[in-house]
Every structure is written in C-alpha cells, then in structure tokens.
Amino acid sequence: MIHSPFIPIDQLTRFESDQYSDEDLLEVIVKYSGDIMQVGKELDAFVEILDPNYAIFTISLGNLAKLYSYNQVEYIELPKNLTYFLRENLNSSCISQVQRPTSFGLTGNGIAIGIIDSGIDYTHPDFQNQDGTTRILFLWDQSIDGNPPEGFRNGSEYTKAQIDEALASDTPYTHVPSVDSVGHGTAVAGIAAGNGNSSDAVEKGVAPNASLIVVKLGHRGSPSFTRTTEIMRAVKYISDKAQEVNMPVSMNISYGTNNGSHDGNSLFESYIDDVSVRWRSSICVASGNEGSSAHHYSKLLTQGATDTVEFSISENIQSLYMTIWKNFVDTMTFEVISPSGKSTGVISPLQRVTRFTLDNVLVSVLYGQPTHYNSSQEIYILFRGVNKPIPGGLWNLVVKGTQITYGLFDIWLPTLEEVTQYTNFLRPAVTNTITIPATAFKVISVGGYNSVLKSIADFSGQGTIRNIDFIKPDLVAPAVNILTTRAGGGYDTFTGTSVAAPFVTGSAALMMEWGLLRGNDPFLYGQRIKAFLWKGAERSSTLTYPNPMWGYGSLSLCNTMDLLVEYNQTGIAFS
Known part of the structure; x- marks a missing residue:
C-alpha cells in the first residue's frame, strides 16, 4: 500500500485489491514541470503529453510509488469513470432566426465542432455534403487499436480522405470500421451540426455547415462508460486538430460523474479549463440528469x-x-x-x-x-x-x-x-446535483428545460448559489423530446441534458463564425461567448437570477446576437 498523503483516496482500495499485481498497468493524470519524458523513461512508462503542465502516464502498479518521488511531479490523480446522459427546437432558442439569410445568415461555415462522445454514424446523410463527401475532418476511434494519432497510445485515427473513400465504397466499414453502437454521439452531433440532407429531414441542426472533428471515447467492455483520461485526450486532440487546420472550434461533452468534490478543483477539471483558453475555442458540457435522482x-x-x-x-x-x-x-x-x-x-x-x-x-x-x-x-x-x-x-x-x-x-x-x-x-438534496466536469470553471455548463411547457426538466442537474462567483449551470437549453439523427439512419427523439448541450455548442459555433470569420469581433471565443450567452438568455420576471436550476436563463441566440451587434457598434467591447 502507498502512503503518500497526496494520493486521491479512491486509489487505495484498488491498490489493496488482491486482483492487482505489480505488473498491472494503470493510467494516472500527472501535473508536472520539467522533463517528464525522462521520468517516464526511467520508470518504463508510456507518457502522453497533453500540454507543458499535464500528462497521462500508463505505468505499472509496481512503479507508481516511485513516480511520487520525482521533483518534476507536482500532483497525481487517478481517472474516474464517467457515463453519458441520455434518457430515451431551434425556434424556442431563437436559433432559426439567426440562421435565416434575411437576418444573420449564420450556418457555422468555417468553424469546427468537436464531438467527444460514443462516436458518430459517419454514413448518415446529415454529416455529408451534397456531393456525398464527408463533413468530418478527423475521426479518432479510441476503441480500435492500430493507428493512434501521433503522441497517443491507443485507438485509430481516420482522415477526411479515408472517410470519403469509405463512403464511396459499397462496404464502407471495411475501410473505416468505426461504429456508434450506442447512438448517443450521433444524436448529439445531429443537434449541433446536422444538415438535413436526408429527404425526410424535418429540420437542420444549429450549425449545418460546420466541419466536424469527432472522438469516439474508448473503454473496452462497457460502451456506456469512459474515463476522465480518455476525455482529456479527446479535448487535447480536438484542440490540436483545430489549430492544425486553423479553425475556431466549439466542443461538446455530454458525459459526467458524481465522483468528486463538485467544486472545479480536480486535475481533470483544471486541465479542461486550461484547454478552453489555449485556442479560439468554446467548451460546452451537459449538467447531467441527476436533479431528480436523489443521489x-x-x-x-x-x-x-x-x-x-x-x-x-x-x-x-x-x-x-x-x-x-x-x-x-x-x-x-x-x-x-x-x-x-x-x-x-x-x-x-x-x-x-x-x-x-x-x-x-x-x-x-x-x-x-x-x-x-x-x-x-x-x-x-x-x-x-x-x-x-x-x-x-x-x-x-x-x-x-x-x-x-x-x-x-x-x-x-x-x-x-x-x-x-x-x-x-431517502432525504435527498436537489441542489448541487450537477455532474463533473460541468463543474469546471471555464466551460459552459448546460442544463435542460421543456421548451413546450416552459418549465425546467426535473432531471436537469441543479447548481448552488453558495458562491456568486461559481454559478452553475450557466444556462439551459431544450432537453425534452428532441428530434435528431439516429445511428443507422433516420431520426428519433431523445431526452436529457445530453441533447441540451449541443444546442449551445452549435450556437457558440455560429457566434464564432460571425465574430471571428466575418471580422465583427476578433475576441469572440472562450469566456466572452459565455458572458454574452448569459446576458442574452431569456429570463422570467418571477424568478431570481442567477438561479440554481436555470442559471442565467434559457438560451436565446437572437437576443445574444443583437447584443453583440450593439456592443461592437458602440465600441464598448474594446474600450
């Protein structure tokens, strides 16, 4: 047993278990400074550098204790398991108006949307151009070994050219064998960026002309669960690829866990915060379905x-x-x-x-x-x-x-x-039920409401108002009976905060198109997007805001865009 005072306590039970030996490999998140690659070499560990301060070590259990003795290591955290949030419209969020050519005419063209989820049905017409080619720039399937991206240990990466070749074939999955067997990622991607290419499509997604960078999270043996380390890898990968193609990026994470302090202080949350300010990006995270779970x-x-x-x-x-x-x-x-x-x-x-x-x-x-x-x-x-x-x-x-x-x-x-x-x-508290990493400080945390009844969804994770500087969720979006793309073709309705988050992810992409690509606001990304979404949100006169259920209100993209025009025209934005 390891006696370091800094080991997260859920590690100790795993380490004591008889089912583990010194040769077993495990992953740990490492906060470091200095030459961490040399440390990995000395400990015979595989090191994946996330950035100059964060790395993921795949290391033997027998060598883990030695890792704590290196001066380069500042902190170590074992990954937690996360699960996706799925429980079985554009007008209500005022997105359709922003898309119209007679208004802003925004479609997400030139913006990348990053989907970190259970994968995507890349054969679905909603993710193809009119000529049948794919809108997916990169697809990293962490569950298929063979050709991992540079710097990573597992999975296989597929490029747009490879996916196009697969789509042109009668047997696409022999070329690109990545399948969304759960359907969750396909549903999320459809809301954020579906283009309605199918003849029976009812409506498009929020950013129908955006490009896609997709990571299928990998956790062998359980497609419903993943680890924090896998999401950290995905966030880095999408950020790096967006920079490589010089595209602003809006990422979506619809996974979460209750295993943590819910105060934004884990290495997992801190790393996501750091990535959110590294490039012209926005990260949206579902608040989870724990509001009525009594957990x-x-x-x-x-x-x-x-x-x-x-x-x-x-x-x-x-x-x-x-x-x-x-x-x-x-x-x-x-x-x-x-x-x-x-x-x-x-x-x-x-x-x-x-x-x-x-x-x-x-x-x-x-x-x-x-x-x-x-x-x-x-x-x-x-x-x-x-x-x-x-x-x-x-x-x-x-x-x-x-x-x-x-x-x-x-x-x-x-x-x-x-x-x-x-x-x-038996006597639960409904507040502070937002899951991690929606509790990270710099992400946009998205709760869910019923856009027909104009009422909060009882399952939507609720925050707390103990600290006015740490209000979660940031806002809410439609989350009940949302029609979107279905893996295997066609469409279906889904409910949960998982399908609320991509409304905001797509909205952030439209905002960046207007601000960054059209030259209206060169700083419209990161926390500036969050601030204008707060300010433009619809609020009820009968409620007090910020609110532990509603955050700053419900998504209203046309309000937000009107405010952006007003603030940029008056010069207030850069005064």
Missing part, C-alpha cells in the same frame, strides 16, 4: 449532533461508491449499518483506511487529506459484494459531529446511469 445529500451538522443518513441500494448492484466531502477543520465520525442491522461500529477519523465485512459485503472506508489543490476533506466509502451482489434494501450511515466549526457535509452516490433510480437517499 445527493447535504446536511449542516452542529457540535455533538448525530445525523442518520438513510439510503436504499437496489438489487443486483455489485459495487457502489459513496463520496463524502466536508471541511477539514470539522471532525466527524461515521458508522455504516446494513439492512440486517449489522454495524461497522464507529469508524475512527484517525485511521486512514478501514475495512469491514457486513452481510457478505466488503466495506472500505478511506479518510482523505487536503491537497494543494483542494482544502476540503473526502471520506470515500466503497461497497463491494463478495462473490455476489450487494444485498438490496435500506442502509444507514450514522454521522456524528465530534468537533464542529463549520459543520456542512455533502454526499454523492454514483449517477443514475450507473445505479438506476432505485439506489438513492
């Missing part, structure tokens, strides 16, 4: 008080994590009680790792420590069934405040897509 609990505990947190675990769950975040100044004890009434007893906060077996369930409790990135403390509890699933039923976590100065603690269970709605807290 967040929050309580303000007083000195000497005891709180019993009741939570239900559904049947056939093999493993489950619970991540607790609190102020390090406060001292709290914890006790886990199984449905049969068996207890771990009071778990000492001074013991770093404690393991128990209750009702044939291995319960590992890990007390973390503050790092130089985060002053908060995490208590990570992992439940793992021994040779069979965790017994379903009502579990209890007893929390007692022994030395309390502040007293607030938050707990998150895994996302709805991981454990279903039947694993939940």
Whole structure:
C-alpha cells in the first residue's frame, strides 16, 4: 500500500485489491514541470503529453510509488469513470432566426465542432455534403487499436480522405470500421451540426455547415462508460486538430460523474479549463440528469449532533461508491449499518483506511487529506459484494459531529446511469446535483428545460448559489423530446441534458463564425461567448437570477446576437 498523503483516496482500495499485481498497468493524470519524458523513461512508462503542465502516464502498479518521488511531479490523480446522459427546437432558442439569410445568415461555415462522445454514424446523410463527401475532418476511434494519432497510445485515427473513400465504397466499414453502437454521439452531433440532407429531414441542426472533428471515447467492455483520461485526450486532440487546420472550434461533452468534490478543483477539471483558453475555442458540457435522482445529500451538522443518513441500494448492484466531502477543520465520525442491522461500529477519523465485512459485503472506508489543490476533506466509502451482489434494501450511515466549526457535509452516490433510480437517499438534496466536469470553471455548463411547457426538466442537474462567483449551470437549453439523427439512419427523439448541450455548442459555433470569420469581433471565443450567452438568455420576471436550476436563463441566440451587434457598434467591447 502507498502512503503518500497526496494520493486521491479512491486509489487505495484498488491498490489493496488482491486482483492487482505489480505488473498491472494503470493510467494516472500527472501535473508536472520539467522533463517528464525522462521520468517516464526511467520508470518504463508510456507518457502522453497533453500540454507543458499535464500528462497521462500508463505505468505499472509496481512503479507508481516511485513516480511520487520525482521533483518534476507536482500532483497525481487517478481517472474516474464517467457515463453519458441520455434518457430515451431551434425556434424556442431563437436559433432559426439567426440562421435565416434575411437576418444573420449564420450556418457555422468555417468553424469546427468537436464531438467527444460514443462516436458518430459517419454514413448518415446529415454529416455529408451534397456531393456525398464527408463533413468530418478527423475521426479518432479510441476503441480500435492500430493507428493512434501521433503522441497517443491507443485507438485509430481516420482522415477526411479515408472517410470519403469509405463512403464511396459499397462496404464502407471495411475501410473505416468505426461504429456508434450506442447512438448517443450521433444524436448529439445531429443537434449541433446536422444538415438535413436526408429527404425526410424535418429540420437542420444549429450549425449545418460546420466541419466536424469527432472522438469516439474508448473503454473496452462497457460502451456506456469512459474515463476522465480518455476525455482529456479527446479535448487535447480536438484542440490540436483545430489549430492544425486553423479553425475556431466549439466542443461538446455530454458525459459526467458524481465522483468528486463538485467544486472545479480536480486535475481533470483544471486541465479542461486550461484547454478552453489555449485556442479560439468554446467548451460546452451537459449538467447531467441527476436533479431528480436523489443521489445527493447535504446536511449542516452542529457540535455533538448525530445525523442518520438513510439510503436504499437496489438489487443486483455489485459495487457502489459513496463520496463524502466536508471541511477539514470539522471532525466527524461515521458508522455504516446494513439492512440486517449489522454495524461497522464507529469508524475512527484517525485511521486512514478501514475495512469491514457486513452481510457478505466488503466495506472500505478511506479518510482523505487536503491537497494543494483542494482544502476540503473526502471520506470515500466503497461497497463491494463478495462473490455476489450487494444485498438490496435500506442502509444507514450514522454521522456524528465530534468537533464542529463549520459543520456542512455533502454526499454523492454514483449517477443514475450507473445505479438506476432505485439506489438513492431517502432525504435527498436537489441542489448541487450537477455532474463533473460541468463543474469546471471555464466551460459552459448546460442544463435542460421543456421548451413546450416552459418549465425546467426535473432531471436537469441543479447548481448552488453558495458562491456568486461559481454559478452553475450557466444556462439551459431544450432537453425534452428532441428530434435528431439516429445511428443507422433516420431520426428519433431523445431526452436529457445530453441533447441540451449541443444546442449551445452549435450556437457558440455560429457566434464564432460571425465574430471571428466575418471580422465583427476578433475576441469572440472562450469566456466572452459565455458572458454574452448569459446576458442574452431569456429570463422570467418571477424568478431570481442567477438561479440554481436555470442559471442565467434559457438560451436565446437572437437576443445574444443583437447584443453583440450593439456592443461592437458602440465600441464598448474594446474600450
């Protein structure tokens, strides 16, 4: 077992497991300075440089401890699993008006849209030009080994020329074997950039003439899940390719996790923030579908008080994590009680790792420590069934405040897509249910609403207004019964914040076309796009903004564009 105080505590359980040996390879995110390639060489690790400060190491478990001893290494973080958000119109967001030739006439021409998702059905007519050639500039399928992009370890990269060759063939998948077996990425891409080429198309996407750079995320054995490292690679790849072809880029991420502090302070979130200001880019992230999942609990505990947190675990769950975040100044004890009434007893906060077996369930409790990135403390509890699933039923976590100065603690269970709605807290908190990395500071976090009923979607991840400088979501977009491209051809309706985010991704592409390519605003990217989307959002007179559900309001691109014209004409933008 490794005893470094800076190891994220969810690593320790993996490292102690009997199923791992010193020769097993694992990935870690490394924040570094200096010659990190030499470190990798000395430790026989494969190093993927993301930028001058971030890298991904593929390293043996036996050599991982040595990595902490190098002065070049500032911090190490193990990747978390993420899942996509899918639960089974342009006029409402005032996008159609901006597209009209009699208005702004914006189509996304000359802008790249980056899709980081489950892939794309590149044979779908909506992603082809009128002559049958593809609109995809690059496609990196991380799940197919053979020809990874330069600097990366896995996957296969396909160029526009290769995809065009495949489309001209009677057997396209023998040339480019990348398939979107889930359909999620195809749906997202259709909203952001579908061009309605199919004869039965009802409407186009937001930026129908934009080019596409697509990364199919790879996590073998589970197409619904991916790792933070895979998304970091994808963000770098798309940013690099956009610079290579000298195109502004608007990226879409519709994945997320509950495993973290939800305050924007992980290496994963920090790296995405850094990339967002590296090039003429915008990054939009779905806020997740956790609003009504009952997977967040929050309580303000007083000195000497005891709180019993009741939570239900559904049947056939093999493993489950619970991540607790609190102020390090406060001292709290914890006790886990199984449905049969068996207890771990009071778990000492001074013991770093404690393991128990209750009702044939291995319960590992890990007390973390503050790092130089985060002053908060995490208590990570992992439940793992021994040779069979965790017994379903009502579990209890007893929390007692022994030395309390502040007293607030938050707990998150895994996302709805991981454990279903039947694993939940009995007394949940609906606020602070936005998933990571929508919690990153510089991304545009997008919640969902019902554009027909003009009401917030109950599943949309909600933020908090504890800190006025950290409001999430940024705004909301349509998320219920959205018609878009279907993998395999045709169209279908989808619901979830996954399909809300690409409305904003496409809108950002149109804004950059007007500002950067038409010469109206040379600085219209990054945080400037976010600020004008905030200002132009539709707001109700009956609500207070910024709002933990609505952010700064609902997407209204025509309002935003009118404001941009006004501000640029008056010279205020550059005063």
